[in-house]
Amino acid sequence: MTSAALRSRAWKLLEMVTTPLLPSDYLDLVSPLRAGADLRGRIEAVLPETDDAATVVIRPGRGWRGHTAGQYVRIGVDVDGVRLWRAYSITSPTHRQDGRVTITVKAIPDGKVSNHLVRRARPGTLIQLDQPTGDFVLPQAKPAKVLYLTAGSGITPVMGMLRDIELDDAVMVHCAPQPYDVIFRNELHDLVADKKLRLTEVHTDTDGMLDIGRLDELVPDWAERETWACGPAGLLDAAEEHWTEHGVRERLHTERFRPGIVVAGEGGEVTFSATGRTVDADGATPLLDVGEEAGVLMPSGCRMGICFGCVTPLKAGAVRDLRTGEITEAEPGVLIQTCVSAAAGPCDIER
Amino acid sequence: MTAIDPTAHLTAEQIEELGRELDAIRDEVIAGRGEKDAAYIRKVISAQRKLELVSRGVLLFSIFPPAWLIGTAGLSVAKIMDNMEIGHNILHGQWDWMRDPKIHSTTWEWDHVSPSEQWKHSHNELHHTYTNVIGKDNDLGYGIMRVDEDQRWHPFHLGQPLWNFINACFFEYGIAAYDLELGKNLHKRRRNNPEFRARAKAVGRKIRKQVLKDYVIHPLLSGPSFLPTLAATFTANLVRNIWSHSVIMCGHFPEGVQVFERRSIKGETRGQWYLRQMMGSANISGSRAMHFMTGNLSHQIEHHLFPDLPSNRYAEVAVKVRALFEKYELEYVTGPLPKQVFSAWRKVFRLSLPNRKPKVKTPDREQELVAA
Ligand code: FES
Numbered sequence: 001m002t003s004a005a006l007r008s009r010a011w012k013l014l015e016m017v018t019t020p021l022l023p024s025d026y027l028d029l030v031s032p033l034r035a036g037a038d039l040r041g042r043i044e045a046v047l048p049e050t051d052d053a054a055t056v057v058i059r060p061g062r063g064w065r066g067h068t069a070g071q072y073v074r075i076g077v078d079v080d081g082v083r084l085w086r087a088y089s090i091t092s093p094t095h096r097q098d099g100r101v102t103i104t105v106k107a108i109p110d111g112k113v114s115n116h117l118v119r120r121a122r123p124g125t126l127i128q129l130d131q132p133t134g135d136f137v138l139p140q141a142k143p144a145k146v147l148y149l150t151a152g153s154g155i156t157p158v159m160g161m162l163r164d165i166e167l168d169d170a171v172m173v174h175c176a177p178q179p180y181d182v183i184f185r186n187e188l189h190d191l192v193a194d195k196k197l198r199l200t201e202v203h204t205d206t207d208g209m210l211d212i213g214r215l216d217e218l219v220p221d222w223a224e225r226e227t228w229a230c231g232p233a234g235l236l237d238a239a240e241e242h243w244t245e246h247g248v249r250e251r252l253h254t255e256r257f258r259p260g261i262v263v264a265g266e267g268g269e270v271t272f273s274a275t276g277r278t279v280d281a282d283g284a285t286p287l288l289d290v291g292e293e294a295g296v297l298m299p300s301g302c303r304m305g306i307c308f309g310c311v312t313p314l315k316a317g318a319v320r321d322l323r324t325g326e327i328t329e330a331e332p333g334v335l336i337q338t339c340v341s342a343a344a345g346p347c348d349i350e351r
Numbered sequence: 352m353t354a355i356d357p358t359a360h361l362t363a364e365q366i367e368e369l370g371r372e373l374d375a376i377r378d379e380v381i382a383g384r385g386e387k388d389a390a391y392i393r394k395v396i397s398a399q400r401k402l403e404l405v406s407r408g409v410l411l412f413s414i415f416p417p418a419w420l421i422g423t424a425g426l427s428v429a430k431i432m433d434n435m436e437i438g439h440n441i442l443h444g445q446w447d448w449m450r451d452p453k454i455h456s457t458t459w460e461w462d463h464v465s466p467s468e469q470w471k472h473s474h475n476e477l478h479h480t481y482t483n484v485i486g487k488d489n490d491l492g493y494g495i496m497r498v499d500e501d502q503r504w505h506p507f508h509l510g511q512p513l514w515n516f517i518n519a520c521f522f523e524y525g526i527a528a529y530d531l532e533l534g535k536n537l538h539k540r541r542r543n544n545p546e547f548r549a550r551a552k553a554v555g556r557k558i559r560k561q562v563l564k565d566y567v568i569h570p571l572l573s574g575p576s577f578l579p580t581l582a583a584t585f586t587a588n589l590v591r592n593i594w595s596h597s598v599i600m601c602g603h604f605p606e607g608v609q610v611f612e613r614r615s616i617k618g619e620t621r622g623q624w625y626l627r628q629m630m631g632s633a634n635i636s637g638s639r640a641m642h643f644m645t646g647n648l649s650h651q652i653e654h655h656l657f658p659d660l661p662s663n664r665y666a667e668v669a670v671k672v673r674a675l676f677e678k679y680e681l682e683y684v685t686g687p688l689p690k691q692v693f694s695a696w697r698k699v700f701r702l703s704l705p706n707r708k709p710k711v712k713t714p715d716r717e718q719e720l721v722a723a
Contacts, residue, residue: 013568017564019564020462020557020560021400078449078451080386081387081388081389081390081449301472302479302480304480306659307471308471311457324378326381334450335447337444
């Protein structure tokens with residue numbers, strides 16, 4: 001018998017010992033970061049960067065496969081006891097000796113996770129991790145001339161790149177409200193002093209928003225450069241338009257942090273994606289009824305919110321709890337009770 | 352529908368007002384759920400796992416009587432924790448709000464021969480929706496006992512103290528059979544129903560795994576302590592079964608608890624539903640350790656009003672609920688465990704015999720009697 005087969009036998013036996021739990025349920029008690037465990041990380045430090053941004057140093061579990069500069073990672077953090085998932089760019093270089101990775105988080109107004117990480121997260125806390133992903137990365141062959149166009153926390157993936165590989169000719173245009181809002185400002189200026197980077201800071205509080213037309217004057221040869229742009233949607237939309245107009249769209253690489261903003265309202269179009277049916281729903285009819293009305297096979301039980309027999313994944317959009325009025329937005333892994341939830345805007349139910 | 356309706360003094364408006372007050376209690380807890388609660392259930396789960404590991408470890412040496420005693424006691428407590436404070440409550444969705452897929456009603460499996468999925472249907476759905484409605488809530492005597500005067504007597508009931516005792520000892524099997532609705536489904540026609548067969552198979556699989564673990568694998572691992580470990584696991588299961596049976600009997604069977612007629616729940620309002628839960632359940636009083644070991648089902652009344660609120664909150668909710676009972680002049684049935692268990696058992700014995708006297712003495716009938 002091969003050793004793999006032996007190991008799987010041994011594991012089967014262990015499962016018989018621990019049933020109905022799994023061996024991992026016990027191993028997690030002592031070694032949550034071991035190889036073969038669900039991927040997790042431990043926060044080892046939270047280092048302030050600016051007033052509202054901090055770098056979180058994470059020791060990833062043994063299953064971590066490593067990242068490419070510019071990629072992001074999804075992390076699951078328990079905020080007030082509720083597990084919430086967000087994506088953050090990795091700001092540490094790939095060759096960091098101690099095996100830690102860092103993300104740099106800017107606290108956004110009302111941002112549950114970002115505020116928690118910047119202001120309340122404590123070293124020692126376990127978080128959930130996904131493998132790093134994203135194609136906002138430099139190509140294998142170093143491009144000759146590069147432009148980094150960033151704003152606010154859009155600097156983070158680019159910082160990951162700057163720390164990772166030294167380029168011969170790199171220019172950066174970075175926007176932030178005030179000088180002290182510029183994350184990594186000292187480090188950027190050190191790079192400038194070492195002649196590894198040319199930097200233009202746009203301080204939007206005094207200079208106003210960056211007018212993309214001004215690029216000609218800030219970086220005259222912008223059209224010849226491979227460009228990596230990251231920042232708010234407005235900036236990226238303008239850039240995409242500008243690069244397209246000049247026929248060099250293929251040189252522009254963008255990264256958007258928030259693909260879709262959920263709009264919570266009263267009722268909306270409900271998609272039952274497994275069945276492929278879409279219907280209009282008002283904000284007062286339980287989704288269970290909406291689905292049944294549309295001929296979708298909906299699991300149900302008590303129909304009054306007590307049996308949890310109707311729990312179903314919410315894939316997109318938002319729903320309102322008819323008992324408490326509480327809004328739940330779609331996130332991976334979010335399940336709702338369809339018998340007491342109504343559409344709060346367009347949403348997608350996995351049925 | 353017991354002789355005198357203890358809610359007769361309430362007007363329809365009062366009942367709806369009561370419902371609104373209960374909703375407010377619920378909302379307050381939901382708004383306050385957070386980190387502390389999450390930490391609580393995680394701590395309990397981790398403590399349970401450690402206790403089980405250590406106890407099973409000690410039982411490897413159960414050939415030595417002190418090891419047997421300690422290991423058996425530890426394993427019994429671990430099994431009780433698994434079923435009561437952890438399993439029962441997670442399967443009610445009490446911790447779903449944490450969005451932790453490992454502590455979720457849709458993924459949890461417990462140390463019990465009834466698979467979570469089936470138990471959720473018969474317990475969460477049927478029992479909690481139709482609490483104490485004769486003919487709808489099979490928990491009323493589990494289909495094998497008569498626990499209210501209004502249930503028809505049959506000579507079969509003469510043996511019910513014995514059935515109840517056997518059921519207590521093998522409670523988890525009783526529950527599994529009950530979740531399968533075995534009595535009803537063993538009829539020739541239903542037996543071959545593919546849906547029933549699939550469920551029966553799932554139970555069979557679960558039983559096999561549980562039995563293999565408790566009575567084969569762990570004893571084998573103990574080597575020379577094979578037999579003592581076997582005896583220890585059997586004892587732990589017995590203790591857990593009798594304990595949970597006793598606690599659960601206290602929830603709806605003691606004297607003072609009301610049952611309801613099928614037609615009484617037609618068009619039931621939210622307030623009336625709440626009122627039925629209040630009158631159909633009974634509590635156990637006692638220390639914090641007592642509440643913990645019952646999985647907080649000692650707060651059965653609160654649990655039935657708010658089955659999905661985290662169990663660690665029932666104690667604080669109970670204070671407010673009890674105040675409502677007083678305000679609306681309703682009887683809050685509660686008492687220490689021995690008293691409640693005794694009361695429930697007395698009922699089992701009493702109702703094993705046919706009713707002694709006509710249960711409702713309407714004035715008309717009294718006159719007839721006088722006339723006669
Ligand atoms: S059907 Fe029972 S909770 Fe939704």
